[in-house]
Amino acid sequence: MELWYTEKQTDSFGITAKVKRSLHSEQTDFQKLDMLETEEWGNxxxxxxxxxxxxRDEFVYHEMVAHVPLFTHPNPENVLIVGGGDGGVIREVLKHDKVKKVVLVDIDGKVIEYSKKFLPAIAGMMDDPRADVRVGDGFMHIAESENIYDVIMVDSTEPVGPAVNLFSKGFYAGIAKALKEDGLFVAQTDNPWFKSDLIAQVNKDVKEIFPVTALYTANIPTYPSGLWTFTMGSKVYHPKEVDASLLPHIETKYYTPELHHAAFVLPKFVQDLLK
Amino acid sequence: MELWYTEKQTDSFGITAKVKRSLHSEQTDFQKLDMLETEEWGNxxxxxxxxxxxxRDEFVYHEMVAHVPLFTHPNPENVLIVGGGDGGVIREVLKHDKVKKVVLVDIDGKVIEYSKKFLPAIAGMMDDPRADVRVGDGFMHIAESENIYDVIMVDSTEPVGPAVNLFSKGFYAGIAKALKEDGLFVAQTDNPWFKSDLIAQVNKDVKEIFPVTALYTANIPTYPSGLWTFTMGSKVYHPKEVDASLLPHIETKYYTPELHHAAFVLPKFVQDLLK
Structure with a gap:
């Protein structure tokens, strides 16, 4: 017997991956969680x-969501991750010596539990002394925070289920309040081939709240279209004004100082979404 | 009944696309040819x-294989396309006023025939007065050409079936001979996630023949991993030394003058393949 995981990324297109076995499957309080051992991509x-x-491909997303904002901010001491229960973003954030504390708030404790169990290379840094991992509602945490964080990363699922609120204008306003006066944030904002309306809407909303708004991309093979976008909103610092030659070295497999800038150079049809 | 086209891009990973109907299917003298009407991607x-x-996504490949080399060469009058029977590269090449003649040599006349029939927006420029479309063996055409072309584009299939020779070092040496003394070429060289050995080998071979070698990428959702590479070999001109601010305007949906440079900035794991 051959098992294949098939994901309809749209109603009429998707990916399929050969599965060695299911490692875990459950309906949590918030979502259906599956951990699969695949041939091509590992767990x-x-x-x-x-x-x-x-x-196999997690490094792209985790590096790009972490290093671009952290190298844009000159002194990112206090960092918040909303979502991100697999621990990959925390691992990348902790590569930055300037970070004194990173708080992670994921609504689903089961994601944290099973990532630690089956994705140890991704989740292994969640017990670091600088990491403060909490199970809770990131939307509420943002609503209750004021002038606390230097950098916030929104590492959410798609805008269905528990993450719907994390794509609302009110949420971005809350982020602005939770950030210090020179703070900045980044959110994953899906792909431009199938979700162009979402990208345009988020860009419009963030622009109305943050003086600096910018979109960058990365190639993630297991995500729809292979081209992922990240939207940054910043009160002061501009990601394109970073002097790449001055960035300290960190170990990466995707991010480079040159790519910090190149990632913001968009294909024309993506540029056109932001008009 | 629902029809889905499923392509194993590797032994254990692939894409699947909903099909409205099969428009044509035949075993030509060289390969199995299928034309499908799909929900997500059109024909x-x-x-x-x-x-x-x-x-739907053809513009990425065709723009990037054409405009990057044509804007790298200051005066690309004579252009050769090896393969490319769907006509997409010709369409893009003809956007350049400096091009006086573009020869296309595809081994399979059926590709040309059925592209004209079912992909008119792609194939519609093959009857242009500046286009010279021939059915023949591109490898032999290169072997018989000397000091003729300014720019050559290798728009081949994967290195299986009729295209195996088009990834050999002897072929790149033939290209060097077919080019004028300041000529340059570009070839599609698959993706870095599943075909890293191929990219490394082609880069090594081209480097031994051409003084200037460079790799660039583009996002093509229906190609394996969504990240495609193009290898350029050039006798004189360097693609990174192009002054993007001086490039004439052409209508595009993916290529921009800024992307001309950004496309050469590689993810670290791709950079590392070229060492």
Whole structure:
């Protein structure tokens, strides 16, 4: 018998991956969680039938969501991750010596539990002394925070299920309040081939709240279209004004100082979404 | 009944696309040719079970294989396309006023015939007065050409079936001979996630023949991993020394003058393949 995981990324297109075995499957309080051992991608976490991360290509997303904002801010001491229960973003954030504390708030404790169990290379830094991992509602945490964080990363699922609020204008306003006066944030904002309306809407909303708004991309093979976008909103610092030659060295497999800038150079049809 | 086209891009990973109907299917003298009408991508041409082009995302590949080399060469009058029977590269080449003549040599006349029939927006420029479309062996055409072309584009299938020779060092040496003394070429060289050995080998071979060698990428959702590479070999001109601010305007949906440079900034794991 051959098992294949098939994900409809749209109603009429998707990916399929050969599965060695299912490692875990459960309906948590918030979503359907599956951990699969695949041939091509190693262990793979899916939520509500969508790939969240795989051992083989996880480095792209986690590096790009962490290093671009952290190298844009000159002194990112206090960092918040909303979502991100697999621990991949925390691992990358902790590569930055300037970070004194990183708080992670994921609504689903089961994601944290099973990532630690089946994705140890991704989740292994969640017990670091500088990491403060909490199970809770990131939207509420943002609503209750004021002038606390230098950098916030929104590492959410797609805008269905528990993450719907994390794509609302009110949420971005809350982020602005939770950030210090020179703070900045980044959110994953899906792909431009199938979700162009979402990208345009988020860009419009963030622009109305933050003086600096910018979109960058990265190639993630197991995500729809292979081209992922990240939207940054910043009160002061501009990601394109970073002097790449001055950035300290960190170990990466995707991010480079040159790519810090190149990632913001968009294909024309993506540029056109932001008009 | 629902029809789905499923392509194993590797032994254990692939894509799947909902099909409205099969428009044409035949075993030509060289390969299995299928034309499918899909929900997500419009009409789609596959050869030997691999997506070659689709109406919706074809612009990425065709723009990037054409405009990067043509804007690197200061005066690309004579252009050769090896393969490319769908006509997409010719269409883009003809956007350049400096091009006086573009020869296309595809081994399979059926690709040209059925692209004209079912992909008119891609194939519609093959009868242009500046275009000289021939059915023949591109490898032999290169072997018989000397000091003729300014720019050569290798728009081949994967290195299986009729295209095996088009990834050999002897072929690149033939290209060098077919080019004028300041000529340059570009070849599609697959993706870095599943075909890293191929990219490394081609880069090594081209480096031994051409003084200037460079790799660039583009996002093509229907190609394996969504990240495609193009290898350029050049006798004189360097693609990174192009002054993007001086490039004439052409209508595009992916290529921009800024992206001309950004496309050469590689993810670290791709950079590392070229060492």
């Amino acid at each position: 793979m976490l899916t939520l509500d039938g969508m790939v969240m991360t795989t051992e | 789609m041409l596959t050869l030997d079970g691999m997506v070659m082009t689709t109406e």
